[in-house]
Amino acid sequence: MKKTPLYPPGFSRWILKHFFRKEDLLYRLDDFDEVYDELCQKKGISYAKRWYRLQVIKSIPQFLNFSLFRSFAMLKNYFLIVLRNSKKQKGYTFINISGLAIGMTCFILLSIYLKSELSYDAYHNNRDKIYRLVSKITFGDDVQTLYESMSPTGDLLSDNIPEILKFVRFGQVSRTQVSYNGSHFLEEKIFYSDNSVFDIFTFEFISGNPKTALSKPYTIVITENTAKKYFGNKTPIGERLIFNNDKEYTVTGIIKNVPQNSHFVFDMLGSFETLRSEDKESVEQWGRSWFPTYILSNRNINLKILESKIQPVIDKNFAETYKSMGGTFECFLQPLDRIYLYTPNNGVSRIVYIYIFSIIALFILLIACINFMNLSTARYSSRAREIGIRKVAGATRAKLIKQFLADSILFSLVSMILAIIIVKISSNQISLLIGYDLRTEYFNKFILIFGPIVLTLFVGICAGSYPAFFLSNFQPVKVFKGNIAAGASNHKLRNFLVITQFTISIALIFSTIIIFKQLKFLKHKELGFNKEHVMVLNVTDKNSWKSYPAFKNEILNNINIRSVSASSTVPGQTPSNNVYLPEGFPNNNTQQMSILYTDKDFFKTLDINLTDGRNFSENTEANVKSIIVNETAVKNFGWKNPLGKFIKDDKGLRTSNTNEWKSKNVIGVINDFFLAGLFNTINPLYIYNDPGEFEIILIRISPENISRTIDYLESKWNEIFPQKTFEYLFLDNIFNKQFINEDRIQKIFFYFTGLAIFIACLGLFGLASYTAEKKSKEIGIRKVMGASIKNIVFMLSWKFIKPVMVSALIVLPPAVYLAARWLTNFAYKTQIDVNSILFTFVLTILITFLAVGYQAVRASLTNPIKCIKSE
Amino acid sequence: MSRSEEIVLLAIMKLEGNAYGVTIREELSGFTGHEWTFGAIYVPLDKLTQKGYVKKTLSDPVPEKGGRSKCLYEVTRDGKSALKTIRDVQDRAWDGIQKAAFDSET
Numbered sequence: 013m014k015k016t017p018l019y020p021p022g023f024s025r026w027i028l029k030h031f032f033r034k035e036d037l038l039y040r041l042d043d044f045d046e047v048y049d050e051l052c053q054k055k056g057i058s059y060a061k062r063w064y065r066l067q068v069i070k071s072i073p074q075f076l077n078f079s080l081f082r083s084f085a086m087l088k089n090y091f092l093i094v095l096r097n098s099k100k101q102k103g104y105t106f107i108n109i110s111g112l113a114i115g116m117t118c119f120i121l122l123s124i125y126l127k128s129e130l131s132y133d134a135y136h137n138n139r140d141k142i143y144r145l146v147s148k149i150t151f152g153d154d155v156q157t158l159y160e161s162m163s164p165t166g167d168l169l170s171d172n173i174p175e176i177l178k179f180v181r182f183g184q185v186s187r188t189q190v191s192y193n194g195s196h197f198l199e200e201k202i203f204y205s206d207n208s209v210f211d212i213f214t215f216e217f218i219s220g221n222p223k224t225a226l227s228k229p230y231t232i233v234i235t236e237n238t239a240k241k242y243f244g245n246k247t248p249i250g251e252r253l254i255f256n257n258d259k260e261y262t263v264t265g266i267i268k269n270v271p272q273n274s275h276f277v278f279d280m281l282g283s284f285e286t287l288r289s290e291d292k293e294s295v296e297q298w299g300r301s302w303f304p305t306y307i308l309s310n311r312n313i314n315l316k317i318l319e320s321k322i323q324p325v326i327d328k329n330f331a332e333t334y335k336s337m338g339g340t341f342e343c344f345l346q347p348l349d350r351i352y353l354y355t356p357n358n359g360v361s362r363i364v365y366i367y368i369f370s371i372i373a374l375f376i377l378l379i380a381c382i383n384f385m386n387l388s389t390a391r392y393s394s395r396a397r398e399i400g401i402r403k404v405a406g407a408t409r410a411k412l413i414k415q416f417l418a419d420s421i422l423f424s425l426v427s428m429i430l431a432i433i434i435v436k437i438s439s440n441q442i443s444l445l446i447g448y449d450l451r452t453e454y455f456n457k458f459i460l461i462f463g464p465i466v467l468t469l470f471v472g473i474c475a476g477s478y479p480a481f482f483l484s485n486f487q488p489v490k491v492f493k494g495n496i497a498a499g500a501s502n503h504k505l506r507n508f509l510v511i512t513q514f515t516i517s518i519a520l521i522f523s524t525i526i527i528f529k530q531l532k533f534l535k536h537k538e539l540g541f542n543k544e545h546v547m548v549l550n551v552t553d554k555n556s557w558k559s560y561p562a563f564k565n566e567i568l569n570n571i572n573i574r575s576v577s578a579s580s581t582v583p584g585q586t587p588s589n590n591v592y593l594p595e596g597f598p599n600n601n602t603q604q605m606s607i608l609y610t611d612k613d614f615f616k617t618l619d620i621n622l623t624d625g626r627n628f629s630e631n632t633e634a635n636v637k638s639i640i641v642n643e644t645a646v647k648n649f650g651w652k653n654p655l656g657k658f659i660k661d662d663k664g665l666r667t668s669n670t671n672e673w674k675s676k677n678v679i680g681v682i683n684d685f686f687l688a689g690l691f692n693t694i695n696p697l698y699i700y701n702d703p704g705e706f707e708i709i710l711i712r713i714s715p716e717n718i719s720r721t722i723d724y725l726e727s728k729w730n731e732i733f734p735q736k737t738f739e740y741l742f743l744d745n746i747f748n749k750q751f752i753n754e755d756r757i758q759k760i761f762f763y764f765t766g767l768a769i770f771i772a773c774l775g776l777f778g779l780a781s782y783t784a785e786k787k788s789k790e791i792g793i794r795k796v797m798g799a800s801i802k803n804i805v806f807m808l809s810w811k812f813i814k815p816v817m818v819s820a821l822i823v824l825p826p827a828v829y830l831a832a833r834w835l836t837n838f839a840y841k842t843q844i845d846v847n848s849i850l851f852t853f854v855l856t857i858l859i860t861f862l863a864v865g866y867q868a869v870r871a872s873l874t875n876p877i878k879c880i881k882s883e
Numbered sequence: 884m885s886r887s888e889e890i891v892l893l894a895i896m897k898l899e900g901n902a903y904g905v906t907i908r909e910e911l912s913g914f915t916g917h918e919w920t921f922g923a924i925y926v927p928l929d930k931l932t933q934k935g936y937v938k939k940t941l942s943d944p945v946p947e948k949g950g951r952s953k954c955l956y957e958v959t960r961d962g963k964s965a966l967k968t969i970r971d972v973q974d975r976a977w978d979g980i981q982k983a984a985f986d987s988e989t
Contacts, residue, residue, distance in 0.1 A: 036925075044904075046905050067921055074925075074926050075925075078929065
């Protein structure tokens with residue numbers, strides 16, 4: 013009797029289908045259907061359907077368990093095979109794994125670095141609404157971008173623009189000696205700020221009231237660490253700290269330490285009201301003081317819209333002043349999350365280097381993967397026979413692919429573990445290198461585990477897919493006949509891969525050479541002054557300067573002290589600038605000049621020459637109307653006879669009306685020197701003798717007996733400045749500090765290049781040995797025919813040198829172009845000359861030769877009989 | 884060999900040539916006293932096949948299945964000897980234990 017077909021639940025059935033292998037599928041589905049039919053007849057359709065669904069659900073865990081069990085067994089199988097093969101080819105395995113491990117290390121380090129760089133300032137709750145004011149001042153061709161604004165700007169904007177809720181200004185305090193209860197420390201990270209800082213930025217208070225902490229003058233908020241340093245376990249609130257033996261500040265709050273990933277870090281925050289109480293006009297009047305100013309907007313408003321509201325307010329209120337002097341003033345906004353990465357420092361923003369390093373690290377990983385692909389293919393080719401047998405024995409292509417993939421994933425895994433170990437071990441060194449403590453990086457647990465796994469799989473699959481798909485294509489018959497055309501057909505591809513590797517390496521070598529040249533050029537450039545053996549001491553409070561003449565006279569008695577001078581700034585630090593009206597310029601055409609306040613001994617102390625006129629007098633009063641300028645000033649102002657020319661300035665006046673400015677006269681001209689460091693062109697320099705502006709003592713000492721001299725100075729210092737700690741720096745160190753960034757970059761590039769070359773060489777090495785093996789017969793025959801070792805080495809090497817030369821031709825033109833672009837960031841730059849290019853080329857060929865040569869020599873030394881006999 | 888595998892083998896032996904999914908399930912449910920899911924049967928079956936204790940044969944086409952064959956299972960020689968080994972161990976283990984020991988204590 014034919015049964016009417018009764019349909020079992022479709023969805024459950026569909027699920028079932030996935031659990032059975034092809035061979036069992038139909039029969040087992042039939043089993044289910046049979047019982048289903050029976051139940052339909054005996055107990056009705058709904059019962060039967062329920063039973064069916066329940067069966068499927070109950071069976072799922074059992075099926076899963078079993079498939080896992082099966083896969084596990086398969087995995088174990090693969091694993092054993094891989095292990096066995098690795099042992100058989102130890103050399104290749106080592107090369108493969110080390111190359112890949114290094115590539116992964118670079119990638120991991122890059123991720124950590126990126127994560128830290130991109131996380132700066134992200135901890136502030138209002139981060140989307142905070143902006144820094146940027147002032148752009150244009151006088152003719154001279155454009156200056158300042159990340160500061162005039163003091164009353166914040167008030168002006170928040171009063172006139174409803175979207176701007178609050179503002180805060182930060183005033184920097186120069187090095188200050190802070191004392192408490194007999195202990196003195198020299199502090200460099202003290203800032204003043206308005207109380208609104210705690211409303212705008214997120215600084216967690218441990219004690220104290222953020223609403224009022226900085227509302228009164230002479231109050232100060234300190235960080236946890238600072239509190240510990242001065243007060244130990246005592247409660248700091250209410251205690252008084254003494255600044256420069258002069259002013260007392262009351263501690264009104266303790267905050268948690270400012271996180272490392274902030275664009276500026278401080279230890280103490282003093283109230284801005286202090287500045288206002290000391291010099292009201294300086295804070296409240298336009299044109300007097302400039303401070304970095306930040307604003308808080310009331311919501312996530314579009315930057316351009318906000319800027320468009322700001323400019324009219326600026327124009328109405330003080331842009332007139334600039335217009336009357338012949339310039340323009342524009343105010344822009346810099347969002348908080350762009351400050352750290354996009355503020356140019358010596359011309360280059362950090363973001364540039366982030367891109368560069370990211371690309372390089374990715375390239376290195378790429379090189380390592382390419383290596384892996386190359387070597388794997390070569391390795392498998394020699395296992396062609398085994399593959400052939402497997403295929404004949406019934407291994408499907410899918411199975412072979414799976415095996416090869418498993419193989420490469422396993423390699424990838426081992427490399428990853430190695431990479432993690434390397435990162436852990438070297439994290440100390442690397443933190444020093446990039447100047448950021450990597451160990452404090454907090455990693456989301458999820459990323460910590462997930463990340464490496466994803467990377468392992470990704471690399472394993474990518475790098476392994478080529479050999480997997482390529483090799484599983486072998487046809488067994490061809491293999492047995494020894495006809496494996498693999499060697500020839502993927503020759504092109506292998507060459508392509510080698511070319512890619514070396515292209516990257518050559519680019520890196522060239523970049524490193526150029527960076528090295530540029531830094532050397534900067535560091536050895538004629539500075540215009542002598543920075544060796546000059547000690548720099550800070551005297552930060554005005555009171556102590558009264559004792560300076562006594563100090564100077566006293567120490568000059570010592571034969572090791574050559575010269576003593578005092579000034580407002582020292583070469584290597586950014587000097588202040590101001591606008592002046594030199595003779596010959598119409599009233600509204602003011603000129604910008606850098607300012608240096610110093611005495612007559614400055615030039616002697618730093619070996620700067622007077623090229624015209626005379627020096628300042630010993631007597632300060634006699635110098636009231638005297639100025640000294642540098643040669644750039646003379647050139648820029650078009651003066652044929654500079655002596656006696658006047659320059660008008662607004663010192664002591666509060667007017668921007670240049671008609672009212674007073675003149676002083678040029679009495680001398682000095683040679684140009686790099687006051688502002690090597691990253692800026694030399695500005696016209698205005699030198700004036702005003703002891704009220706002195707902050708630094710410079711002492712030239714003799715090169716002998718330095719430590720004795722220092723001891724002597726310390727004792728004299730303590731005699732004459734008893735309340736101040738004796739702290740000094742050497743001028744050449746200060747000056748070299750400007751290179752910190754570039755030094756760091758040079759080091760990083762150097763290491764990157766080293767790594768890239770190493771990996772590429774590993775690859776070459778492995779390939780060369782494979783080729784040597786393959787060609788062993790050919791080599792044997794050639795030897796018998798009379799080829800010398802030199803011939804053979806050459807023959808083998810040439811195969812590899814050719815692709816390398818192609819790489820060089822491809823990469824050098826763009827590399828030269830990019831290097832030239834980078835150099836335009838520097839005011840003074842070196843040339844990209846033929847030597848550099850040639851050197852790169854030769855170096856690369858040399859490296860190739862070495863990598864390949866070893867194999868070539870070894871191959872050529874083997875007994876030819878052995879090779880031929882192996883047939 | 885696990886217990887469920889052993890029981891499945893025994894069920895197959897009992898069914899003497901008519902052992903396929905449905906019948907094995909009925910037989911098992913019969914002498915164990917609880918319902919077996921198909922999953923609980925297929926898994927041991929596959930394992931037994933892998934170990935070589937059971938082999939699959941296709942029967943002749945059968946009308947109830949719309950002309951398809953049935954997949955019948957048989958215990959192999961290896962399977963039978965494995966069963967025998969277990970049985971021997973079983974006997975030796977139970978040897979000497981009186982049935983009375985299982986009666987309730989007084």
